[in-house]
Amino acid sequence: MAWRGHLSRNLKELRILFCQSSLASATTREFVQRNYKDLKTLNPKFPILIRECSGVQPQLWVRFDNGVERGFHLEGLSETQIVKALEDLVKVGAALKA
Numbered sequence: 001m002a003w004r005g006h007l008s009r010n011l012k013e014l015r016i017l018f019c020q021s022s023l024a025s026a027t028t029r030e031f032v033q034r035n036y037k038d039l040k041t042l043n044p045k046f047p048i049l050i051r052e053c054s055g056v057q058p059q060l061w062v063r064f065d066n067g068v069e070r071g072f073h074l075e076g077l078s079e080t081q082i083v084k085a086l087e088d089l090v091k092v093g094a095a096l097k098a
Contacts, residue, residue: 003090008046010093013063015049024075028058031082062089
């Protein structure tokens with residue numbers, strides 16, 4: 001999981017959006033609770049923005065260089081699938097820098 005330490009190298013910003021109470025956002029809430037501390041420890045100055053809003057569908061957004069953004073809808077995904085989606089986005093960021 002070395003990619004976790006490369007967030008700040010390959011991305012400019014990470015945003016996670018979810019509802020505080022909906023079942024659709026339950027897995028995303030668990031992902032944040034289990035992974036935020038580790039991600040922030042490995043990338044202390046990297047902006048990880050957690051946005052809770054009633055009724056919003058769970059989403060993961062990243063911003064790359066030059067303002068390019070990509071997002072994933074997280075509804076129905078397991079925590080493992082969310083981790084994989086974030087890992088894939090970090091790899092995209094690395095490829096864009098090459």
